[in-house]
Amino acid sequence: MKGVNVVVVGAGVIGFSTAVCIAEALPSCSVTLLADKFSPDTTSDGAAGILFAAKFPDVPLERQRRWFKDSFDHLLAIAQSQHSPEAGVMLSSGWQIFREAPADIRPFWSEFVIGFRLMTDRELERFPDHAFGQAFTTIKCECSSYLPWLEKRFRKAGGQVQQMKVNNLQELSNSYDIIVNCSGLGSKALVGDAQVYPVRGQVLKVEAPWLQHFIRDGDGKTYIYPGVHSVTVGGTRQEGDGRLQVDAGDTRSILERCVRLEPSLGEAKVLSEWVGLRPSRRNPRVEREAVQLRGRRVPVVHNYGHGGWGVTLAWGTALDAVGLVRQCLHEKPPQAKL
Numbered sequence: 161m162k163g164v165n166v167v168v169v170g171a172g173v174i175g176f177s178t179a180v181c182i183a184e185a186l187p188s189c190s191v192t193l194l195a196d197k198f199s200p201d202t203t204s205d206g207a208a209g210i211l212f213a214a215k216f217p218d219v220p221l222e223r224q225r226r227w228f229k230d231s232f233d234h235l236l237a238i239a240q241s242q243h244s245p246e247a248g249v250m251l252s253s254g255w256q257i258f259r260e261a262p263a264d265i266r267p268f269w270s271e272f273v274i275g276f277r278l279m280t281d282r283e284l285e286r287f288p289d290h291a292f293g294q295a296f297t298t299i300k301c302e303c304s305s306y307l308p309w310l311e312k313r314f315r316k317a318g319g320q321v322q323q324m325k326v327n328n329l330q331e332l333s334n335s336y337d338i339i340v341n342c343s344g345l346g347s348k349a350l351v352g353d354a355q356v357y358p359v360r361g362q363v364l365k366v367e368a369p370w371l372q373h374f375i376r377d378g379d380g381k382t383y384i385y386p387g388v389h390s391v392t393v394g395g396t397r398q399e400g401d402g403r404l405q406v407d408a409g410d411t412r413s414i415l416e417r418c419v420r421l422e423p424s425l426g427e428a429k430v431l432s433e434w435v436g437l438r439p440s441r442r443n444p445r446v447e448r449e450a451v452q453l454r455g456r457r458v459p460v461v462h463n464y465g466h467g468g469w470g471v472t473l474a475w476g477t478a479l480d481a482v483g484l485v486r487q488c489l490h491e492k493p494p495q496a497k498l
């Protein structure tokens with residue numbers, strides 16, 4: 161009989177990564193994952209899943225480097241194993257290009273990806289609107305495969321999964337000793353966090369099997385990411401926009417911008433269109449607190465607000481969340497009734 165009941169709320173890439181890390185690292189815990197939406201209906205499912213990141217303003221850089229490195233190393237091991245096709249994790253090489261050189265020409269993650277270098281003038285000739293570029297090999301993690309793969313791994317570690325909308329944390333306090341909140345944008349309502357907001361992203365999947373290399377404009381708005389079955393082209397970054405409907409104007413603009421970067425895309429067939437809302441916050445919230453619920457103080461570990469970098473940082477922040485759960489276990493004996 162396992163002693164401590166832990167519940168993880170959220171079945172996106174953050175929830176499943178965190179649930180797997182807890183179930184595997186803390187076998188004395190019984191871990192249940194609850195969510196109202198599962199793959200293929202989460203935001204994570206539609207993410208292009210390319211690993212690189214921007215800096216969060218108030219998180220110590222060392223911590224951000226660790227998040228990136230831990231995630232990269234974890235996914236690299238999968239990409240280089242027999243699990244790669246089932247997990248949807250692959251190496252991906254290409255270019256990030258800029259109209260003018262950015263302030264930070266070697267970003268903090270450049271030492272963790274493979275073969276990072278600045279592009280030569282000759283390589284830049286094919287991008288006449290751009291004067292500077294970085295070439296490197298990173299990872300593409302397709303969550304429509306990766307989430308079901310993580311779910312299997314979670315169940316194998318003894319985890320349980322249940323579909324349920326959680327209206328408030330009180331509902332969980334009788335059954336669980338520790339609550340782990342990975343509800344992404346849902347945290348606005350679930351824990352009343354007014355700092356979390358949507359950044360709308362629209363992407364298309366196109367058939368262009370001749371494309372093998374990613375191209376990303378450094379402004380983050382235009383990108384071409386070849387994947388296992390199709391090429392993801394995007395995108396948009398509309399702050400505070402919660403519309404989930406496909407916008408025909410955005411589709412036109414995405415195609416125009418991507419064809420300008422890669423003219424052969426003019427011949428590609430559009431397979432599907434998708435909109436997702438990035439769960440954005442000035443900084444992701446990876447911390448613990450004790451919340452007064454039905455007359456007792458219940459430890460709550462938060463792990464949400466990863467914005468446009470959730471796939472990139474999922475494993476690294478999940479490892480931090482396990483450390484926080486461990487601290488809760490040391491400080492407080494289990495009290496839940498069930």
Ligand SMILES: Cc1cc2nc3c(=O)[nH]c(=O)nc-3n(C[C@H](O)[C@H](O)[C@H](O)COP(=O)(O)OP(=O)(O)OC[C@H]3O[C@@H](n4cnc5c(N)ncnc54)[C@H](O)[C@@H]3O)c2cc1C
Pocket residue numbers: 169170171172173174175194195196197198202203204205206207208209210211212324325326327342343344345346347350360361362363394395435436437438439464465466467468469470471472473
């Ligand atoms: C167009 C687009 C492209 C992207 N590309 C990339 C990329 O290339 N690389 C990258 O790293 N990131 C990318 N992202 C960002 C990435 O998708 C997110 O950071 C990531 O998916 C966030 O994961 P999450 O688990 O926090 O949220 P979600 O995937 O949204 O999961 C949240 C979960 O919480 C559950 N939930 C919420 N509230 C409740 C509740 N009250 N009760 C029960 N369950 C609840 C939901 O049902 C869901 O299961 C992209 C995003 C978009 C939109």
